Amino acid sequence: MIFSRLPAPRAIRRARLAVASVVLASAALLAPVGALAQGMSSDPTLAQTLFEEGRRLMEAKAYAEACPKLTESQRLRPGTGTLLNLALCNEALGRTATAWGQFKEALFASKKEGNAAREAFAQEHIGALEPRLSKIVLQAESTPGLLVRVDGHDIPAAALGTPIPIDPGAHEVEATASGYSVWSTTVQVGESADLKTIAVPKLQPAPPAQTAAAPPAGGAGGAGIAAGGSAGGGGGEGLRTAGFVIGGAGAAVLGVGAVFGILAAGQASDAEKDPALCPDKQCTPRGRAEIDAAETKALVSTIGIGVGVAALGAGAILVLTSGRSGSEGASAAGASAPGRVHARVVPLFGPEGGGVGVLGAF
Incomplete structure (x- = not known):
C-alpha cells in the first residue's frame, strides 16, 4: 500500500484538512475577483476619467449621457466638486428634487470644508429650486x-x-x-x-390559497381517467427529473474524486522515489509532509468517489421507477396502495464519507 496507517486522531485531523483544502481552494478562486472589485471601487484614475468625460458631455449639453458618468465618479471617489457638477446635471434634466437634495448635501460639505465660494454657489441654486419643487x-x-x-x-x-x-x-x-x-x-x-x-386605502386580506380538489376515489367515465392519468404522469415526471439531477451531480463529484485520487497517487509516488525526501524509504520531515499532503488528497478522493457512486445509484433508481406510462398511472389510481411507488432521497453520512440514498417501496 502507498499510504501508512494512521491512528484515529490523525485520521480526524486528516479529514478536517480535506474540508479546509476545499474551502481554501474556493477562496483562492474568488480572491482575485474580490481584489479586482475592491480596487476598481476606489480607483482614483477611473473616477477622474469619468468626471472629465461627464464634464465634457455637459458642455456639449448631452446631460442624459453625462449624469451617469458623474454619478459613478462620485461613487468611486466622493467629492464636493463632483457632487456640485452632478447636481447641475440633474437640474438641467429637470430632476428638480434630486438636484435640490444634492445641492443641500454639497452645501453642508462646503461649510464643513470652509469653502465659501462653493457654499454660496450651492445656496444660490437651492434658493432657485425650492419654489419650483x-x-x-x-x-x-x-x-x-x-x-x-x-x-x-x-x-x-x-x-x-x-x-x-x-x-x-x-x-x-x-x-x-x-x-x-x-x-x-x-x-x-x-x-x-x-x-x-x-x-x-386600508389593505384587503389576501384570499386563501386555492387548493386543488382531490380526484374522486372510484369515479367512472373519461373525466375520472383523465384525472388519474394526470396525477400519475406528474409524479413520474418529478421522480425522473430528480433522478437526472442527482445522477448528474453524482457524475460531477465522481470526476472530482478521480482527479484527486490521481494527484494523490502521483504525489506519494514521487515523494517515495525522491532520494532527497525519502532516502532508503525513511522519509525526512519534508518527505513526510509530502506524504501527508498526498493522504489528504486521497481522503478527498475517497469521499468524492463514495458520494458520486451513491448519487449515481440513487439517480438511476429514481429514473427507473418513474418509467410508468400515463395509462399505467391511471390503472394504479384504482389499484391497491401497495402497488404504488413511494420513494424519497435522503442524505447519508458515515465516519469515512457520505452520500445519498433512496428510501421507499417499489
Missing part, C-alpha cells in the same frame, strides 16, 4: 405591518402625511403588508410646484 403627500389607512414604497424605495412611517419633494414625471406607489393584498397606483407629477396627494 413638486411634492407628494402619502396618506395611508391603518394596516398592521404596512409598508409603502415609491418607485421601489421604502417610505418611513414618520414621513406619511408629510409633503415629500419628488422629481416630475410618473411614479409608482405601492403598499404591502404581510397577509394582505398588494395595492398600487401610478401618479403623474407636474414639472413645477405641483402637489399630489395619494390616499392609500
